[in-house]
Amino acid sequence: MTTQNTSASDAFYKQLGRMYGTYTGAFIAFIILLAIMEQMGVPNKVLGYLFVFFTLAVYAVIGVMTRTAQLSEYYVAGRRVPAFYNGMATGADWMSAASFVGMAGSLFLLGYDGIAWVLGWTGGFVLVSILVGPYLRKFGAYTVPDFMAFRFGGNVARFLAVVVLVCCSFTYVTAQIYGTGLIASRFLGMQFELAVFAGLVGILLCAMLGGMRAVTWTQIAQYIVLIIAYLTPIVILSTQHYGIPIPELTYGRAIADITAREGALLQQNLAVLCTQASCPAGALKPHIEPFINYSPLNFFGIIFCMMVGTASLPHILMRYFTTPSVREARQSVAWSLLFIFLLYFSAPAYAAFSKLEVYTNIIGRDVASVRPWMFTWGELGLIQICGKNAASIDAIIAACKAIANHPGVVRLQDFVINTDVIVLSTPEIAGLPYVISGLVAAGGLAAALSTADGLLLAIANALSHDIYYKMLDPNAPTIRRLTVARVLLFFVAVASAALASTRPGDILAMVGWAFSLAMAGNFPVLVMGIWWKRATTAGAISGMIAGFGLCLFYLVVSRYYPGFGVKYAGMTSLLNPVTGAPIIPDLAKAMALPNAMESWPTLAHPLANKVGWFNLNNINCGLLGMPLGFLVIYVVSLFTKAPSAEMQAFVDEIRKPRGRTVLEEKS
Amino acid sequence: MAQPDSPANQEAHWDKTTRLMFTHLGVWFFFGYVVHMFVVPLNKIIIPVLGFPLGFYMAAQGSLIAFVVMLFMFARQQDKIDREHGYAEDD
Numbered sequence: 001m002t003t004q005n006t007s008a009s010d011a012f013y014k015q016l017g018r019m020y021g022t023y024t025g026a027f028i029a030f031i032i033l034l035a036i037m038e039q040m041g042v043p044n045k046v047l048g049y050l051f052v053f054f055t056l057a058v059y060a061v062i063g064v065m066t067r068t069a070q071l072s073e074y075y076v077a078g079r080r081v082p083a084f085y086n087g088m089a090t091g092a093d094w095m096s097a098a099s100f101v102g103m104a105g106s107l108f109l110l111g112y113d114g115i116a117w118v119l120g121w122t123g124g125f126v127l128v129s130i131l132v133g134p135y136l137r138k139f140g141a142y143t144v145p146d147f148m149a150f151r152f153g154g155n156v157a158r159f160l161a162v163v164v165l166v167c168c169s170f171t172y173v174t175a176q177i178y179g180t181g182l183i184a185s186r187f188l189g190m191q192f193e194l195a196v197f198a199g200l201v202g203i204l205l206c207a208m209l210g211g212m213r214a215v216t217w218t219q220i221a222q223y224i225v226l227i228i229a230y231l232t233p234i235v236i237l238s239t240q241h242y243g244i245p246i247p248e249l250t251y252g253r254a255i256a257d258i259t260a261r262e263g264a265l266l267q268q269n270l271a272v273l274c275t276q277a278s279c280p281a282g283a284l285k286p287h288i289e290p291f292i293n294y295s296p297l298n299f300f301g302i303i304f305c306m307m308v309g310t311a312s313l314p315h316i317l318m319r320y321f322t323t324p325s326v327r328e329a330r331q332s333v334a335w336s337l338l339f340i341f342l343l344y345f346s347a348p349a350y351a352a353f354s355k356l357e358v359y360t361n362i363i364g365r366d367v368a369s370v371r372p373w374m375f376t377w378g379e380l381g382l383i384q385i386c387g388k389n390a391a392s393i394d395a396i397i398a399a400c401k402a403i404a405n406h407p408g409v410v411r412l413q414d415f416v417i418n419t420d421v422i423v424l425s426t427p428e429i430a431g432l433p434y435v436i437s438g439l440v441a442a443g444g445l446a447a448a449l450s451t452a453d454g455l456l457l458a459i460a461n462a463l464s465h466d467i468y469y470k471m472l473d474p475n476a477p478t479i480r481r482l483t484v485a486r487v488l489l490f491f492v493a494v495a496s497a498a499l500a501s502t503r504p505g506d507i508l509a510m511v512g513w514a515f516s517l518a519m520a521g522n523f524p525v526l527v528m529g530i531w532w533k534r535a536t537t538a539g540a541i542s543g544m545i546a547g548f549g550l551c552l553f554y555l556v557v558s559r560y561y562p563g564f565g566v567k568y569a570g571m572t573s574l575l576n577p578v579t580g581a582p583i584i585p586d587l588a589k590a591m592a593l594p595n596a597m598e599s600w601p602t603l604a605h606p607l608a609n610k611v612g613w614f615n616l617n618n619i620n621c622g623l624l625g626m627p628l629g630f631l632v633i634y635v636v637s638l639f640t641k642a643p644s645a646e647m648q649a650f651v652d653e654i655r656k657p658r659g660r661t662v663l664e665e666k667s
Numbered sequence: 668m669a670q671p672d673s674p675a676n677q678e679a680h681w682d683k684t685t686r687l688m689f690t691h692l693g694v695w696f697f698f699g700y701v702v703h704m705f706v707v708p709l710n711k712i713i714i715p716v717l718g719f720p721l722g723f724y725m726a727a728q729g730s731l732i733a734f735v736v737m738l739f740m741f742a743r744q745q746d747k748i749d750r751e752h753g754y755a756e757d758d
Contacts, residue, residue, distance in 0.1 A: 112706070112723055112726065115723075115726040115727055118726070118727065118731070119699060119703070119726060119730060119731075122730075122731050122734050123695060123698070123699045123730070123734050125734065125738060126691065126695045126734055126737060126738060126741075127695070129738055129741055129742070130687075130688050130691050130692065130741060131688070134745075248728065249717060252714065252717040252718035252719035252724070253717075253718045255718070255719065255720075255723070256718045288710060288720055288722075288723045290706045290707065290710075290722070299703075300700060300703075303699060303700065303703075304699075304700075307699065325756045326756060327742070327746055327749075327755065327756055330741065330742040330745060330746070331739075331742045333738055333742075334735070334738035334739045334741075334742050337734060337735050337738050338735050341731055341732075341734075341735050344731060345727065345728050345731050345732075348727040348728075652677060655680075655681060655684070656677075656680070656749075656754040657749050657754055657755060657756050658749070658753070658754045658755060658756050
């Protein structure tokens with residue numbers, strides 16, 4: 001199969017470079033055209049619509065053009081995607097609304113401690129390449145549960161793997177659709193709930209018709225949009241401030257300026273320093289000082305969970321099923337990280353530049369001189385000044401007057417901005433033309449859509465291939481299998497949009513949970529299955545149940561049933577990382593309140609996310625589940641009969657890149 | 668080159684692969700965790716010209732660059748091992 005396609009895929013490869021080159025040029029020309037239109041007085045709202053609809057239309061066209069009715073094209077893009085392009089597609093698959101919209105905002109708010117996310121979301125690819133990815137490529141599966149089922153004797157392991165996959169991917173996709181809704185409601189002025197479903201149409205057009213093949217070629221197009229959109233504003237800012245268009249190099253000076261400005265704010269009594277003795281809400285936390293937002297345990301815990309989670313997330317692992325060879329799978333991981341790195345090493349620069357803008361152009365300025373761009377965000381409740389939504393200049397002045405002894409200028413503690421707003425509003429904060437804001441919105445949309453595509457496909461494939469075809473109806477003809485996949489895709493997408501429209505939590509936390517769940521459920525069993533021949537079916541099954549179960553228990557109890565956790569599971573209040581005092585000063589009193597034992601669906605429980613074991617944030621629940629998973633697999637395997645000689649030979653086979661794939665799907 | 672399918676060759680290939688895996692895991696651990704444990708003393712050093720405190724720089728850029736370089740190196744090194752033992756795929 002590889003030989004007969006070589007010449008065809010060579011021509012295909014050359015064409016790819018020209019195609020995406022032209023596409024990039026056309027996109028840049030489109031931006032310039034809109035910039036000219038803006039100068040000619042075309043209203044902002046029209047520009048926003050043009051950006052969103054033009055890009056959505058392009059994705060849909062690519063999706064329709066590359067639709068397929070072949071099984072191997074639908075599930076693994078025919079295993080012909082070159083390493084370089086697969087790297088780009090993985091970049092878009094990987095970088096979600098949380099990376100694009102949320103991360104720079106978190107770095108803005110958390111300073112050094114926020115970098116835990118950057119480290120965690122890059123270092124994980126090392127684990128993908130050295131421990132898991134290439135071996136799964138050699139195995140030749142369509143889905144991750146395929147591997148579990150083959151290695152660990154059948155449908156129990158397969159079913160557990162599907163449960164883990166659906167739990168973590170569904171949590172993750174909900175966060176993406178939520179992000180889509182946020183952007184569409186701000187830039188198109190649609191109602192949030194409506195915007196969520198509008199975003200869905202774009203997602204479905206790509207993923208439903210063409211499966212993995214269409215998603216791959218769309219994701220490459222989306223990567224190009226999102227990286228241009230992310231870098232443009234900070235390149236402009238860097239040039240404006242320091243005369244050099246490489247923000248990653250110049251933001252060192254921005255950080256020095258921030259530190260100087262922090263000192264000045266304290267001196268002028270415009271901010272209160274967060275100290276060990278007291279650290280009220282809104283206090284100044286120096287940007288470069290470590291461990292004031294996360295304790296060292298939680299800081300390193302986040303790094304570890306995000307890294308290991310990367311190597312366990314099915315929608316990422318399955319991207320490496322699409323390369324022509326094991327060798328290219330490895331190269332492709334390296335390319336993926338390079339493309340991801342381009343955005344991630346710029347995110348701290350984004351945070352630094354926007355923080356500097358806020359500290360110089362907003363904090364310390366007269367309350368009456370607040371600039372009008374804030375009001376659109378204030379109306380959505382995303383920017384508050386003096387404790388009230390910054391919806392109009394009169395509202396702000398009135399709110400600040402109501403505070404005793406207010407000096408009449410905006411103090412640091414007066415200004416609250418939602419972290420998801422930072423990236424989207426930076427062009428406005430810096431006074432750049434509106435076309436840049438529209439570009440950023442289109443980029444954010446591309447990031448959210450591309451990840452949602454990958455996730456929905458992973459869920460639908462697991463349900464149609466693993467549950468329907470492998471477990472329920474092994475004789476189903478191709479047409480019916482693909483129809484089932486498409487119908488399921490539709491229902492999963494609608495269900496997650498319905499959940500997203502209820503706004504269940506902030507983007508970063510939801511994504512963090514998805515990683516921890518994937519890590520606890522998948523990582524031990526994947527690694528042991530490849531690297532330890534002695535791992536047995538009983539060991540794997542009990543390890544998955546124990547690890548995933550513990551992680552899920554910790555997450556659900558501390559999020560939705562904190563009263564139960566305190567009373568029966570020995571949970572205590574988490575500690576403030578600076579002062580070391582419990583966040584809930586009097587737990588006994590909080591427990592005596594009538595609502596203490598309330599649970600799901602009371603989303604606003606006063607103790608939610610604030611209790612736990614060992615002062616461990618529930619984002620890090622994988623830190624409990626994964627080691628338990630490894631331990632249980634090891635112990636139970638030693639107590640059960642060693643796998644058969646054939647199984648051990650099979651493990652040898654996936655360790656050698658040469659030769660046929662182990663699992664041959666009939667198509 | 669040894670016989671491709673002899674158990675000895677297979678074992679030698681896997682030994683080298685395992686050793687490479689542990690080496691990279693060690694470097695990964697160093698750049699992912701160990702450096703950042705020393706962020707406070709490292710922050711006292713300011714990188715000349717650029718102006719970054721070193722501890723902050725390592726987390727925001729240094730480790731990331733290390734990961735990218737590691738992955739390209741790993742792809743080459745593992746391919747070399749596969750070729751030596753006759754397990755590499757045809758080009």
